Amino acid sequence: MTAAACAGSLAAFNQLVELHQQGVFNVCLRMLGSTTAAEDATQETFFAAYRSVKGFKGGSFRAWMLRIAANQCYDQMRGRQRHPTDWLDEDAPFADPDPQPDAVVLSAEVVKTLEAAILKLPPEQRLCVLLVDVQGLDYDEASRAMEVSLGTVKSRLSRARARLRELLPEDLRLKSGG
Amino acid sequence: MGDKKLEHVSDLLSPYLDDQVTIAERQAVEGHVRECPQCRLQLDELRNLTAALGSLPARPAPRSFVIGPRAIKPAALSGTPGGLLRAVSSIAASLLFVALSVNLAVRGLPRQAAAISVFRSSEIRPQAAAASGPPLAAARAASSGAPAAAAQPAAASARAVGVGPGTNTPAPAAPAAEPAPPAIGAGTGASPPAASTGAAFSPSIDWPVLATELGLLAIALVAAAYSVRWWRR
Numbered sequence: 001m002t003a004a005a006c007a008g009s010l011a012a013f014n015q016l017v018e019l020h021q022q023g024v025f026n027v028c029l030r031m032l033g034s035t036t037a038a039e040d041a042t043q044e045t046f047f048a049a050y051r052s053v054k055g056f057k058g059g060s061f062r063a064w065m066l067r068i069a070a071n072q073c074y075d076q077m078r079g080r081q082r083h084p085t086d087w088l089d090e091d092a093p094f095a096d097p098d099p100q101p102d103a104v105v106l107s108a109e110v111v112k113t114l115e116a117a118i119l120k121l122p123p124e125q126r127l128c129v130l131l132v133d134v135q136g137l138d139y140d141e142a143s144r145a146m147e148v149s150l151g152t153v154k155s156r157l158s159r160a161r162a163r164l165r166e167l168l169p170e171d172l173r174l175k176s177g178g
Numbered sequence: 179m180g181d182k183k184l185e186h187v188s189d190l191l192s193p194y195l196d197d198q199v200t201i202a203e204r205q206a207v208e209g210h211v212r213e214c215p216q217c218r219l220q221l222d223e224l225r226n227l228t229a230a231l232g233s234l235p236a237r238p239a240p241r242s243f244v245i246g247p248r249a250i251k252p253a254a255l256s257g258t259p260g261g262l263l264r265a266v267s268s269i270a271a272s273l274l275f276v277a278l279s280v281n282l283a284v285r286g287l288p289r290q291a292a293a294i295s296v297f298r299s300s301e302i303r304p305q306a307a308a309a310s311g312p313p314l315a316a317a318r319a320a321s322s323g324a325p326a327a328a329a330q331p332a333a334a335s336a337r338a339v340g341v342g343p344g345t346n347t348p349a350p351a352a353p354a355a356e357p358a359p360p361a362i363g364a365g366t367g368a369s370p371p372a373a374s375t376g377a378a379f380s381p382s383i384d385w386p387v388l389a390t391e392l393g394l395l396a397i398a399l400v401a402a403a404y405s406v407r408w409w410r411r
Contacts, residue, residue, distance in 0.1 A: 010245065010247065013245065014244045014245060017242075017243055017244050017245065018242070018244060021239045021242070021243045021244075022236055022237075022238065022239050023236075024243075025237065025239045025240075025243075026236050026237055029237055035240065039240060039241070042239070042243055043243055046243050046245060047245065047249070050245055106230060106233055106234070106235070110230065111234060111235065114230060114231065114234060115234070129231065132196075133228050133231035133232055134231050134232065134234055136232065139196070139198060154192075154193050154198055157192055157193075157196075158189065158191075158192035158193065161192050161224055161227060161228070162188070162192070164227060164231075165220075165223055165224060165227055168227070
């Protein structure tokens with residue numbers, strides 16, 4: 001499928017879009033804190049990916065796609081010059097009207113607290129947490145997606161987790177995971 | 179001592195959870211947390227945190243992001259705005275260069291042409307008028323709003339005050355001498371320089387207007403290219 005997409009097949013590329021669109025959208029949403037901005041960034045990600053898919057040189061396609069998504073998010077942040085938590089207040093992007101009951105492990109309160117804490121991280125640390133802890137990329141994939149070394153991934157992740165731990169209320173720290 | 183030890187292990191806790199430590203580091207962390215309740219608590223909290231982050235429910239995509247065939251062309255175009263802008267900018271630069279060249283030529287040469295015309299009209303005109311010049315010269319003079327007969331006295335008076343081929347002709351002398359070049363080029367059999375001057379500046383083309391039009395066209399092209407780019411975004 002990836003090979004066909006790289007050869008220029010729009011149908012094959014759209015299969016990849018369907019496979020990755022939720023992951024890309026979730027990274028954009030939690031990076032930007034706004035449903036509208038995340039939608040724009042996701043769409044631009046796939047347009048940009050389609051334009052450059054012929055240059056894909058192998059490896060993890062997901063990491064390659066998420067790298068494009070991260071760049072789109074950074075572009076949006078630079079363009080808007082607004083703090084994400086402002087968007088959180090205005091757009092209420094985390095009020096999911098259609099939650100999937102079987103997928104929910106955490107209470108809605110814990111989810112909201114965690115997502116709000118993630119938005120308070122510096123963008124590089126936020127991206128690192130989203131890619132490794134939320135999306136489940138390994139360090140190698142994350143280093144490709146962020147275009148940094150493995151050591152940088154390790155240190156950013158360490159700082160991000162320490163900061164998140166500080167941001168969470170004390171009563172949620174131990175019970176948040178179950 | 180205890181704080182230093184705690185800080186050192188704190189740096190290793192996160193990679194320890196992801197199995198990104200060496201064997202020696204692993205042994206150091208495991209040995210330390212057995213003795214240090216603070217580090218043990220911190221490790222437990224980090225473990226719970228990573229488990230919670232991994233359990234965050236994914237938000238459903240609000241719509242499909244599949245790319246339709248119609249979206250490809252604008253997307254492809256918007257992906258190469260630099261190419262479009264580069265092409266338009268090159269054309270605009272060429273037009274501006276031509277406009278500038280024409281403007282310089284027109285502003286620089288008429289003085290010489292006028293001076294030559296004044297000189298020739300006073301020198302050659304009498305013979306030319308006798309030969310075949312009068313009808314065309316009269317027509318030109320009529321179209322410029324001055325009688326044909328008035329051109330010669332004016333030119334003669336200009337020469338009388340010292341206007342010649344080697345001097346910069348004052349502005350008032352040029353209009354009076356204007357009818358002369360067509361007459362010379364038209365059929366007097368005058369000298370070759372006179373003929374070439376008349377051919378290079380054909381009176382049927384308004385060079386300053388042409389230069390202005392080229393400049394405006396260049397500006398319009400650039401404005402249109404940027405408008406298209408903005409509209410596509």
